[in-house]
Every structure is written in structure tokens, then in C-alpha cells.
Amino acid sequence: MTDTTRINDKISLERQDGIALVRIDNPPVNASGQAVRQGLLEAVDAANADTDVKVIAIYAAGRTFVAGADIREFGKPPKSPALPDVCNQIEASGKPVISVLHGTALGGGLELALATHARVGIKGLRVGLPEILLGLLPGAGGTQRGPRLIGMANTLDIALSGRQVKAEEALSWGLIDRIETGDVREVALAAARDVLAGRLATRRTGELEATRDEAALEAARAMVAKKMARIASAPLCIEAVARATGPLAEGMAFERQCFTEALKTPSGQGMIHAFFAERAVAKIPEAGATPRPVTKIGVIGGGTMGSGIATAALMGGLEVRLIEVADEALERGRATIAKNLDGAVKRGKMSAEKHDAALARLAPSTDMHTLADVDLVIEAVFENMEVKKEIFTKLDAICKPGAVLASNTSYLNIDEIARVTSRPQDVLGLHFFSPAHIMRLLEVVVAEKTAPEVVATGFALGKALRKVAVRAGVCDGFIGNRILAHYGKVIMYMLMDGADPAEIDAALEGFGLAMGPFKVGDLAGLDIGWAERKRRAPLRPAEERYIPIADRICEQGWFGRKTGRGWYLYDDAEIRPNPAAQAIIDAERARAGITPRKFTPEEIVDRFLTAMISESARVVADGIAQRPIDVDAVFLFGYGFPRFRGGPLHHADQIGVAELVARIEAYAKEDAQYWQVPPFLRKLAETGGSFAALNTGD
The missing domain is CATH 3.90.226.10 (2-enoyl-CoA Hydratase; Chain A, domain 1)
Structure with a gap:
């Protein structure tokens, strides 16, 4: 019974x-x-x-x-x-x-x-x-x-x-x-x-x-000291485990004491904030809209970005039409996708059976008309507005009614792209990060006329591809790259004034960045930034201090890892500073009449963070990001910002907004054009506010 x-x-x-x-x-x-x-x-x-x-x-x-x-x-x-x-x-x-x-x-x-x-x-x-x-x-x-x-x-x-x-x-x-x-x-x-x-x-x-295992405890302590030194809960965890040989009640009391202590540490608070950031970004104005069904997508461009996006879509169970202009480029793209999927199997991300099924869902073609029945198209060609406009004009004529038309642009104006179509409500930006099948961030860029259900479709696609999707407004660079462009200048200012690439990288890696900015540049390809600087040159204010060192490096054909040299040399297993790049740095300093000065690691980190936080504040004030926590998510999941720091605007609250204002005012004595206190940041300081308070309810 x-x-x-x-x-x-x-x-x-x-x-x-x-x-x-x-x-x-x-x-x-x-x-x-x-x-x-x-x-x-x-x-x-x-x-x-x-x-x-x-x-x-x-x-x-x-x-x-x-x-x-x-x-x-x-x-x-x-x-x-x-x-x-x-x-x-x-x-x-x-x-x-x-x-x-x-x-x-x-x-x-x-x-x-x-x-x-x-x-x-x-x-x-x-x-x-x-x-x-x-x-x-x-x-x-x-x-x-x-x-x-x-x-x-x-x-x-x-x-x-x-x-x-x-x-x-x-x-x-x-x-x-x-x-x-x-x-x-x-x-x-x-x-x-x-x-x-x-x-x-x-x-x-x-x-x-429980048997005390001294060897395991010592091995754990050594590992934590080497790899997890900034995570306060790690050594606490080891010591709690070490107490397990005593009475259970005493060990439980000590464990709870350690747990409570970890909860209050900066790293604990930062990582909890990062956890919530991943969830908060889904709270968007369009959350109530019904996404359009997406089972079949088109990807235009089989280069690094296009092949990565196609790989992510295949791993997410979607059918993919890959479009290239020539058979040779198409075959390269198909081969890259196959290699990416092989890597996913080796990493344990998918089974051999799912690998074969994914490849079977890939349909490469040089005929854009094969996109007539897809639910969503992602254009992933190089950053040229005229080329993108030409593609979207063709898509407007080819794609079925209701198909979502997306650009993977990193910087360009989505409104301008949308205007060449008869359906601007169906156009949005889907900015993936390279390598697109591995990096978790996806900026969903909402144009002026993008329909709510199209925004919801972008977020649904992000979820299907296991991405952290963040809503962004239209501006040059959106959230992440707009902020990157700003703090990238202060990195170059420090380089010109006396800090060498390896010193800057070491200081920022010591802060917790996954990779220093010069190593990142070499990995991504220095030619990408060079092309972007050329595009922006006509917009550069006459009074802005411009540092040409990176241009001089690129003029030598040194684009980083793919050419064997950039800021560093890559001709053997261990990377090392490029002496020829240092010679260019020295020559440019001399030409500008600059006597190099020393920067401490703390000075490097402070200037880098202050610049990042300043532009982050402007991005929030301008409504490009909905909330400070959205900026944090972008940098946590797309730019290697240390998770235990919680993101730039979470960390800003740890520094204190009043302190940040004081720093900017002090730096402005050197360069008043670059170092300007954002009104939004000054108001927070004057009212005793915080970025965290602006995330209330999220």
C-alpha cells in the first residue's frame, strides 16, 4: 500500500x-x-x-x-x-x-x-x-x-x-x-x-x-601557490580538508568559519559577482518578445571569424550554409571548420558521432542564392563598410521574409548597414570574439529599428551556442572595442614614455589578466589594429597625442605570431622580446625628444585600469551598455579580465570612485586632452554612489 x-x-x-x-x-x-x-x-x-x-x-x-x-x-x-x-x-x-x-x-x-x-x-x-x-x-x-x-x-x-x-x-x-x-x-x-x-x-x-595525506596536502599547497594565489578560498579549502582527521563537529565548525571568511574576501565577492553577471545580462527590455525559429543559418566568409562562427553553430546543432567568393577560399574555410571540430573531439567537447553529424550539416557554396531559405545570416567579412553594404543589399533581395540579417562587425555602424535594406527591423549586429567557437562572449548590437523579436532571436542564438550574450547599443566599437580603443592609447603612452612591452605585459598579467596587451596584439595580428587606426585617422582630434610606434612595427611586415615576429619573436618554442621592435621604440622616443622614465608595476596597472574604467563609465552613461554589470560581463567573457576581480566596474567600486576621480585629475596635468573625468563618474563620487547600486534588481 x-x-x-x-x-x-x-x-x-x-x-x-x-x-x-x-x-x-x-x-x-x-x-x-x-x-x-x-x-x-x-x-x-x-x-x-x-x-x-x-x-x-x-x-x-x-x-x-x-x-x-x-x-x-x-x-x-x-x-x-x-x-x-x-x-x-x-x-x-x-x-x-x-x-x-x-x-x-x-x-x-x-x-x-x-x-x-x-x-x-x-x-x-x-x-x-x-x-x-x-x-x-x-x-x-x-x-x-x-x-x-x-x-x-x-x-x-x-x-x-x-x-x-x-x-x-x-x-x-x-x-x-x-x-x-x-x-x-x-x-x-x-x-x-x-x-x-x-x-x-x-x-x-x-x-x-580520515587518513592524513601529507603528500596530497603539500601538492595542493604548491599548486595553489603557483596557479591560484589570488583566490583566497583555495588555501582555506586545503586547511579545512587537513582538519578532517579530528572530530567531525570540530571540522565542520572550522569549515564553516573558512566558508564565512572566503565569502567576505575580495576574490570571493568578485567571483560571485562574475557568476551573477553571466545571468544578469539576459535581463533585457526585449526579454518578453518571442524569438524567431532558427534551425538553418548562413555564414558569409570562411576566414578565421566566419569558420569559427560556423563551427560554433554546427556544435550547437544548426545547419550551416558557408558562403565564399571562390572555390579555393571555400575549401580553406571548410578545412578550418573540420579542424576545429576535430579539436572539439580531442578536448572532449563532442563525441565522434556528433562530430560526423555536425560536418554533415555543413553545406559550403560560392552561390549566395543558396541562402534563400535560411532563418538567419551572419556576415563575417573584413571590416569595410562598402563591402558590407554591398552584401546586405544582396541579402535583402535573396533572403526570405522574416530572415534575420546580422553583421559580425567589430566596430562599424549597424544603423548604416541596415539602411541599405528594405527591412531594417530584421538587421542587428552579432559580434563574436575570436576564436568564435571557443570564446564565450557575444555582443548583440541593437540598431535603431531592430525589432524586439529579432533582439530576442539574437539572445536565443547565443544561448543555443552556449555564449554569454550581452546587449549593446550602436557606437564605434560597441561596448568592448570602444573601451579597448580608449585604454589602448594609455598603453601606448606608457610605452612611449619609458615602459617596455614586456614590462607592461608582466605588470598586467601580475594583476591577473590572462595575457598582456602586447602578447594579445601579436596573437590577434597587429595588422588588424593597424587597419583600424587608419580607418579612424580622419576622426582623430588634432590635439590628441598620437603614438606611431605600432605603425612603424607594422610597416616592417611584422604582424605578430603569424609572421614570426611583432612585439616579440616567435622563432623558437619560447617567445622573447623582439630587439628590432625595441630599436624602433627607442628611435621614436628619441625623435619625440622623450627621456624614458621608469614605471612601477603598480603605476602601470593604475593607469591601465583608470583608463578602462573611465571609458566604461561613459559607455554606461551613453546607454551603450544597459548596466555596469553588462560591461563587467563583456570583459570577463571576452577580454580575459580576471574573474576573481569581478570585472572593471565591480573592481572600480573596490578602488573607490572618489579615488578614481583623483587619479584622473592628477594624470590630466600631463595630458588634459586624454585624461578627462567623465561627468557620470564625478557625479557618483560627489553623491557617494557606486556602480553596484546601478545593478539593483539584476
């Missing part, structure tokens, strides 16, 4: 033949919010109070077990009961409690499972402790029960990497006790019956002894 009780709207308790089935139902990912925690306590208490119940099994509805905390509770006062208390009470249950895990069991979800007396995984399960990716550490027993069950080395592995472990590996560690297939409720019933029959052993994890 089956009897089901609804504990609350998230938890139900079903009794059947001496078995209590506790079901978690909190879609979409069964997050461990307050109602789930409270309901679990009440359900386990009720099952313990029922004399007919002999064993308790916890499972979850939907596509996954508990996949983490409820993000809506982040940054708010904690609500009782706390997850550590729930875990402790489940482990202390007078009757055996097992958990049946499917989909993912992550963070608090895995910690909940560790507190049960046995764990059964459904095939396809992945488990992990991803708190480190938020600048935190496990806070509900992961650092204490983990070592008792799977040892310190394995616990440190998943807690410091944040990686997800497949069921088979988890079974080999002893993290789960068996792997089953089938319906999760039926597996839960069968596993509970096995407990009753003595075929599935149960034990309390907290009563197991």
Missing part, C-alpha cells in the same frame, strides 16, 4: 512496504533553497517517527538531483535551517538513509548525498564540488565527509578544480556505492529493498576515519 504526504510544495514523502521515499521537486535544478532544506528535515523526522518505516530513500524529480544552492539566497541573510544542520540531522537519522543521484549532484547536493548512509548513482551522473568557481569552498561538510569517504587527495582534486566527476570515476573512489539504470524512483525503491535485504551496506560517513 502506498501513502503519499506533501510536506511542502518542494518535498513529498511516500510510504510503501516499510520504505519512505523522499522526493525533492524544485525545478529547474532542485536547488537547495530554504523550502527544500526545511522540507527534508520534516520528511526525515516524519519517516523516523513512523514505526512501519525501516529505510529512507531520498531522490529528486526532473532532470537532476540537487545541483547546488539557490542563487536567489546569495548575499541575503541566511535562512534556517542551514544546509550543514540538515546534513548533520540526516546523517544522525535513527533509520538508514540512502540517496539516489541522477543528472548532477553538485556542491550542496553532493554534500547532502555524503550525509546519507549509502549513495546510488544513475548512469550518466556527474558529481562535484564547484564552490571554488565562486571564490568559496564547500560549506556543508564537503571538506570533512569527503576525506573520510574518498581520501584527501580525491577531495582536494574536486574541491580545488571544481570539475565534475563521472559516475564511473566516483564509483572507483567509493564516492557512490553502485551505478544503476532506469527510472530514478524505481531505482530508489529497489535500492531501499536491497538495504532491507542486506544487499546494500550502509554506514555513517562521519563515523569513518
